[in-house]
Amino acid sequence: MAKTLELHFDGERGLVKVAIRNPKDPLSPAEIKAAMEKMVQANIFTSANGDLVGVKSARLVDRNTQDIELL
Structure with a gap:
């Protein structure tokens, strides 16, 4: 199980x-x-959309991987 915390900010020129x-x-x-x-x-x-200027949102992405046994 892989988890990623995504943080979204308002930048000077976009997300x-x-x-x-x-x-x-x-x-x-x-x-x-x-x-x-x-x-x-x-x-x-530093980003292509400029400096961070505000907090927008956050989300936790949870991904499960299951191996499949081939017969």
């Missing part, structure tokens, strides 16, 4: 997405929002 593989579990919405706000304030990311 900026940051993906974090295998995030710490569990994470509360408050913890995620606080971390995102710190990222915006610290201005630590």
Whole structure:
């Protein structure tokens, strides 16, 4: 099972997405929002859509892989 935490920010020129593989579990919405706000304030990311200017949304993507035995 692979998990990815996707963080969506408003950039100067559009949406900026940051993906974090295998995030710490569990994470509360408050913890995620606080971390995102710190990222915006610290201005630590550069993207094609400019600097981060605001927090938009977050989602946890969970993907399961199942091997199939071929007979």
